[in-house]
Amino acid sequence: MKTRIHMCKSISGPLKNWSGKQWNDACDYITKDDGSRWRCGEELEHHFQELLDKAIECVPLGDCDNFDYKTGCKGHPIPD
Numbered sequence: 001m002k003t004r005i006h007m008c009k010s011i012s013g014p015l016k017n018w019s020g021k022q023w024n025d026a027c028d029y030i031t032k033d034d035g036s037r038w039r040c041g042e043e044l045e046h047h048f049q050e051l052l053d054k055a056i057e058c059v060p061l062g063d064c065d066n067f068d069y070k071t072g073c074k075g076h077p078i079p080d
Contacts, residue, residue: 008061
């Protein structure tokens with residue numbers, strides 16, 4: 001049996017590696033849960049830090065109903 005794995009985004013990676021410009025650029029494609037935009041990169045960076053403080057290490061890219069916020073998608077069996 002095959003398994004589908006959804007992609008996820010690391011929270012700590014950007015916090016360690018992104019510069020101010022990269023945070024500002026990310027505001028163009030990372031949205032809030034309600035679909036609205038972040039006002040600035042600093043606000044988005046603060047949100048990522050809050051997620052990490054809550055022990056959320058990754059977030060799903062899209063819908064996933066079998067997701068672990070430490071390890072990512074746990075997989076979805078695909079019948080043969």
